[in-house]
Amino acid sequence: MELHIENISHSYGKLDVLKDINLIIKEKEIVCIVGPSGCGKSTLLRLLGGLEKATKGRIMQVGEPSSASLNPLTYIFQDFALLPWKNVYDNIALVLEHHNLSKNEIDEIIKDVLKRTKLSDFEKALPKQLSGGMKQRVAIARALSVKPSVLLMDEPLSALDSQTRELLLEDLISLWEKENFTAVYVTHNLNEAVRLGHKIVVLGNRPGKIQKIIEINIPLNERKNHIVELEEKQKILWNMMKEEALNADKEMLNV
């Protein structure tokens, strides 16, 4: 299944947030969206999964999601969004309950995703007992449990410290190597973008417009060995964003 963004513009009252966005998210491709703060990248992600309605333009689903998919468009949130009153197992069970699965099927799915995210020993733990990195792994496990066609990730690593972030980034890369999922990954961290993105979309200052799309053709698992090229790309991206970021700051001052 592909996602097509067609002529999207969005505004909150008089404030234009996004303007004339056109983009195609192909299957098995990770698209990273970067841009200065307030450029509307998270808004774009909410539009993509139907959590908000665009003032103009449409988001189109092209092709059928795989029949196994329970929730084709699935989010991973920056703040994890785990229910603090449910343990790890029940947090995942909650999103499976309404799909007419038997108790055994649900149990099988949960055991499987917990194994894939290396959380099998923490089934009964409450979120408060887990570190930030583990909480986000639970959220990833929950997202995987509904077999998404497209993962929509909203700064999933931003709330974590840099070591945890690095570990989880590697987890995401190896997960993609195994499962080749489609993803839209919003981040303000350019390093994450060049490590994870097949395509990097740079949004400009508000109202956010696509400034440039950069493609990186190095396979994800080999990127570790091409640090120089990646740094080059990151520098290009930073130069492009620096001016926008400065302008964004000035705009804040003028408000």
Place this chain on the structure above:
Amino acid sequence: MSEKKEVEFRAKGFVYKKIPFLGAFAFIVLIILLEIGTRYNYISDLTLPRPSGVFAAFIELYDSGLLFEHLIPSFTRLFVGSCLGIFLGIIIGILIALFNTLRASFLPLISALFPVPKIALLPLFVIWFGIDEGSKYALIALGTFTPTVIATYAAVDNVDRNLIRMGQSFGLSWMSIVKNIILPGSLPGILSGIRISLAIGIILLVAAEMLGASYGIGAYVLEAGSLYDLERLFVGVTILSSIGVFLSYLVGLLEKQLLSWRN
């Protein structure tokens, strides 16, 4: 090399520390001081009753068998009235928070009712529900109802919106979101609302019993007060205070049980 000096520790104080038994100790010291004061006439009998006298009055009340004659009707009124008020309050509070039309139509009404001293409405309730138990139940129910509604709808409003978005993004039904996200998320606020409602319930219980009851802690206190019998007055006040502390303890237990996922 210049002089060597240890860096001074400056983060003193402003730290909450639990000191066990000091509360009970302070209470006992106060009682002993009062006892000594009244016994040796530092404090006149007319100013404050002697603690041992209050205790003797309590024993007398117990021996006469009247203690339960007063306690049981009071407990029944408080129980029936506040259960009714809190139960309805939680339901209406949740409905008001969930449905915009209900919120728009009923919230102004409840906000207007909230600051009215409910005791002023007792004559009305006597006309509606009779001079007996009905009017007392109604008074306590109304008094606990309004704070519960307001605490409940505020608690529902305060449930993390991101968790609700999460539920929607996974395609959960409206019912499932209410049951799994909104209700458990608003429970802490609802429970602290119940705590306040129960305290208000005790105040109204006494007020109702003072205005028309032959039995009940309120009636007992009123009778003692009109005779300026300070010992018995203090017995009544102590019983009321104990009921309050006991109910607050029960809510605390409930919180420990239901909100173990916090902290």
